[in-house]
Amino acid sequence: MNREVIDGVPVLWAEAPGPLEAVLMVGCGVRDETLRTAGVTHLVEHLAMSTLPRLHHEHNASVDLATTQFTCSGRPEQVTAFLAAVCEALADLPLDRIDREAGVLAAEEGRVADPVTAELLSGRYGVQGPGLAAYTGPGADRIPVEAVRDTVSRHFHRGNAVLLLTGPPPAGLRLPLPDGVRPDRTAAPEVLLPGPAWWQEDLPGLGLTLRGDLDDPALLLAFTVLSERLRRTVRHEHGLSYDVGGDNVFTGPGSGERTVCLDARDGQEQRVAELLWQEVLKVARDGVTDAELADEVEGLREALLDPRAVLGGLGEAAGALLFDDVFQEAEPRLAALGETTPEEVRAAFAAALETVLVVVPCGVELDVRLPDGRPLPKHSCIVGRELPAGAQVFRPSLTDRLLSSAARRVRLGVDAHGVWLRGPDGEVHGVPFAEVVGVEMRGPGRVVFGRSTCSVPVLPDFFAGIGPAVAAIDAAVPAALRYPASAFRPAD
Incomplete structure (x- = not known):
C-alpha cells in the first residue's frame, strides 16, 4: 500500500488488475445523525451527485452506518474529472434541489443494514448512533436545510x-474539498442494553449479536465456525433456512458488534431459533476443532490475498485512518489467526456471550439458558403496571369504551416528567421528556419517540380530550425536535 497527500486529503493506493477504481470515503454516516435529522447524510450524497453531467463510465455513491462513499472506475482522465466534480459539489451544494432529491430518497427507501442487524443495533444502542440503522426518521421531506448545512460543514x-x-x-488529480477539522471519534456510543437478553420483533428472520473487539482473531474464528455450522445444520441438514449471513459493525477503536442472521421457512421460525441457540452453546461449551480452525483460516487467506480484494483492504485502512483505529495488513492478520488455538476460540466466545442479544420473530418463544445455566432473560421496556401518581389521565372515547373491552383498559398519562401508556394487557410503557428524540405532529395529535425505542401515540383517534396532553408535550419538548408528519407517508 502506498500513501500520498493531495490537496490535504490522504490518498491510499495499490496496484490492482482492471480499470482504475477510485473511492472518495468521507467519515460521515447514519450513526452521525439523530432521529430528527435521519436521512440527512443520504440527502447530502444525492445533492452532490445531482450536479454531475451524464457520464459514460461506472460511477455511484452510497451511505452506510459510518461513511459516505463516492465511487467510479474508468480511464485516469475520467476518474480525475469525476473526483473534481464531486469535491466541487460538496463545497457548494445545490440546496435549491432539496425538495426534488427528498422525493427521490423517499422512492429509493434505502437501508444501511439488513433488518435483523438493524434491530439488534437498535436494541443495544437505542435510537442513537448505530441504533439509527433501524429508523427512517421523520421522512426525507422533513429534513431541515439547517441540518444539511451543518452536516456538510462538520x-x-x-x-x-x-x-x-x-x-x-493520475496526473492533474485535484481534490478541492473545503477545509475542516475531523470530528472527535474517541467517545464510544452509549450502550443502553449490555445483555444478555432476547426479545421479539416483527422481522423476516432472527439473529444474534455479540459485542467485542473486532480485531480479536479468536472471536472472528468463533463466528466463522458458528456460521458454517449453522449453514450445515439449519440449511443443509434440516432445510429450514436459505441464508445464513451476518455483519461486523465497527463502533469505536477496539469495539464493535458481530452479528449472525438467518431467515426461516414460514412456520419454522421457532425451530430455527432453537437450532441457533443449540449451536451457540456447542461453541461456548465444547469449542471448535483443529480441522474447523484450519478450514476457516484457509478460507480467510483466500479472501484476504485475492487480487480482487485490493480495494477492500484499502477501505479497511481508510476506515482505520478516519476513526483512529489500528489497521493490520493481511499477512500479520493471517499469522495471528493461524496461531489461535481451539481453547482460545471457545473462551473468547463464551466470555462474549455475556453481551449476547437475540431477536426472534413475533410468536417465537426462546426458553433457553446460558452456558452456566442461567436463563437468557427476555428484554422489555415495560416500566410497571401503574401510571405515575399524579399524572393527568386520558381515556378512549365513551363510544370506543362501550364497543371494546380493550379500550376500557387503555390509559394515557402525562405528567411533568413524561408521557406514559398503559396498554390493554395492563403493562405501562413510557417516554420521559428528558429522553425524547422526536415528536411527530399529526394534526391535533402527537407521537412521542424515546431514545430507548419506546413511542407513545397521543392521538385523538385513540384518546378523548387530549388538548392538555398535547400542550404539555409541546411545552416540555424543544421545538427543534417537533416536526409535521411526512407528506410522503400515509396518515395511518
Whole structure:
C-alpha cells in the first residue's frame, strides 16, 4: 500500500488488475445523525451527485452506518474529472434541489443494514448512533436545510476524507474539498442494553449479536465456525433456512458488534431459533476443532490475498485512518489467526456471550439458558403496571369504551416528567421528556419517540380530550425536535 497527500486529503493506493477504481470515503454516516435529522447524510450524497453531467463510465455513491462513499472506475482522465466534480459539489451544494432529491430518497427507501442487524443495533444502542440503522426518521421531506448545512460543514471536508485508488494517482488529480477539522471519534456510543437478553420483533428472520473487539482473531474464528455450522445444520441438514449471513459493525477503536442472521421457512421460525441457540452453546461449551480452525483460516487467506480484494483492504485502512483505529495488513492478520488455538476460540466466545442479544420473530418463544445455566432473560421496556401518581389521565372515547373491552383498559398519562401508556394487557410503557428524540405532529395529535425505542401515540383517534396532553408535550419538548408528519407517508 502506498500513501500520498493531495490537496490535504490522504490518498491510499495499490496496484490492482482492471480499470482504475477510485473511492472518495468521507467519515460521515447514519450513526452521525439523530432521529430528527435521519436521512440527512443520504440527502447530502444525492445533492452532490445531482450536479454531475451524464457520464459514460461506472460511477455511484452510497451511505452506510459510518461513511459516505463516492465511487467510479474508468480511464485516469475520467476518474480525475469525476473526483473534481464531486469535491466541487460538496463545497457548494445545490440546496435549491432539496425538495426534488427528498422525493427521490423517499422512492429509493434505502437501508444501511439488513433488518435483523438493524434491530439488534437498535436494541443495544437505542435510537442513537448505530441504533439509527433501524429508523427512517421523520421522512426525507422533513429534513431541515439547517441540518444539511451543518452536516456538510462538520463532516464533508478534507480533514475527514480519504481517497482510495487501485493504481497511482493520475496526473492533474485535484481534490478541492473545503477545509475542516475531523470530528472527535474517541467517545464510544452509549450502550443502553449490555445483555444478555432476547426479545421479539416483527422481522423476516432472527439473529444474534455479540459485542467485542473486532480485531480479536479468536472471536472472528468463533463466528466463522458458528456460521458454517449453522449453514450445515439449519440449511443443509434440516432445510429450514436459505441464508445464513451476518455483519461486523465497527463502533469505536477496539469495539464493535458481530452479528449472525438467518431467515426461516414460514412456520419454522421457532425451530430455527432453537437450532441457533443449540449451536451457540456447542461453541461456548465444547469449542471448535483443529480441522474447523484450519478450514476457516484457509478460507480467510483466500479472501484476504485475492487480487480482487485490493480495494477492500484499502477501505479497511481508510476506515482505520478516519476513526483512529489500528489497521493490520493481511499477512500479520493471517499469522495471528493461524496461531489461535481451539481453547482460545471457545473462551473468547463464551466470555462474549455475556453481551449476547437475540431477536426472534413475533410468536417465537426462546426458553433457553446460558452456558452456566442461567436463563437468557427476555428484554422489555415495560416500566410497571401503574401510571405515575399524579399524572393527568386520558381515556378512549365513551363510544370506543362501550364497543371494546380493550379500550376500557387503555390509559394515557402525562405528567411533568413524561408521557406514559398503559396498554390493554395492563403493562405501562413510557417516554420521559428528558429522553425524547422526536415528536411527530399529526394534526391535533402527537407521537412521542424515546431514545430507548419506546413511542407513545397521543392521538385523538385513540384518546378523548387530549388538548392538555398535547400542550404539555409541546411545552416540555424543544421545538427543534417537533416536526409535521411526512407528506410522503400515509396518515395511518
